Amino acid sequence: MPLVVLCGFPCSGKSRRAAELKRHFEQSSPRRVHVVGEGGPGLDRSSVYADSQSEKNLRGALRAEVERKVNKDDIVILDSLNYIKGYRYELFCLIKHTQTPHCLVYCLTSAALSSAWNSSRAASEQYTQETLDALVLRFEAPDSRNRWDSPLFAVQPDDALPFQEISDAIFKRKAPPPNQSTQSQPLSSTNFLYQLDKITQDVLLAVVSAQKTSVPGDQVTVPGTSEKVELTRSINMAELRKLRRQFISYSKMHPTENGGQISNMFVQYLNKSLN
Structure with a gap:
């Protein structure tokens, strides 16, 4: 309540x-x-x-x-x-x-x-x-x-x-009404969920693989985007999966018709969350 x-x-x-x-x-x-x-x-x-x-x-x-x-x-x-x-x-x-x-x-x-x-x-x-x-x-x-x-x-x-x-x-008070940033919206298409899942998973795998040969301060190139993940510190898979789940939940409320933007948005989200 x-x-x-x-x-x-x-x-x-x-x-x-x-x-x-x-x-x-x-x-x-x-x-x-x-x-x-x-x-x-x-x-x-x-x-x-x-x-x-x-x-x-x-x-x-x-x-x-x-x-x-x-x-x-x-x-x-x-x-x-x-x-x-x-x-x-x-x-x-x-x-x-x-x-x-x-x-x-x-x-x-x-x-x-x-x-x-x-x-x-x-x-x-x-x-x-x-x-x-x-x-x-x-x-x-x-x-x-x-x-x-x-x-x-x-x-x-x-x-x-x-x-x-x-x-x-x-x-006795009514709950504050949800606004665009807090209210769930219908997904734009059935293909959107598939793209969201696959693209974010690919980004995670790229980050994990790059960390084997990288040091803090390096920038990791990920598939499907010109954005780069900034490795300010070592990131374990558990933390990456948690951030991926959070991003997916957010994206479901704010679906995009442009699947090509998902990679960019996820990399930007990772950089913001990890700094």
Whole structure:
């Protein structure tokens, strides 16, 4: 069913609010409630957020988990920083595609209070002060005037959650209508699927074969296109297959009558995803 996105500084009480929401929904609704969070055994959040690539991977994993769980029946609560407005927009596009409502709960704290709460945690769960300060500086506060940040519920540390208002926002509102970028369209022809499958598979095989004699920085020529795959790093087959599946899903929603463009589009997609 709906998605509830938590947002706030590190150590601002998001997990506590997520737990309160989970208890409330479980007591007041027959729907299942899933909390998707970044916590886990052995996860050093300070190290993750100190490295841009590790942070990007974490955001991607969280988004993928939300995408797997969100549907028209269950409630999903995303417990993470969610401090980048572009990432919140991606989540908004996701719920538009699923055609389910969402809302944002913003846990308001001062940087000083977040730092104090961070210091009170077990050493293994703390952010370094440098990482915490950097995240506070990078934080992009939600704005209810943005459709991806609305409805917005801002709560202070001592505030009680507005359970009724949040419930109304996700149960009594219509889902945002899908647009061209999120709504599935009919495939243009039966031959399109065959071309899509064969061409993307050929590109993958060309990349895998080229990697045997290439080094990072090389450009790989693939059949059927003047575009080249930029090998910025080593890419295993599992990752390539995942990207191929994502591209095929996207292409089914945006079919092209020009089969000759599929190779170009797939190579461009690979380059964008791998950089």
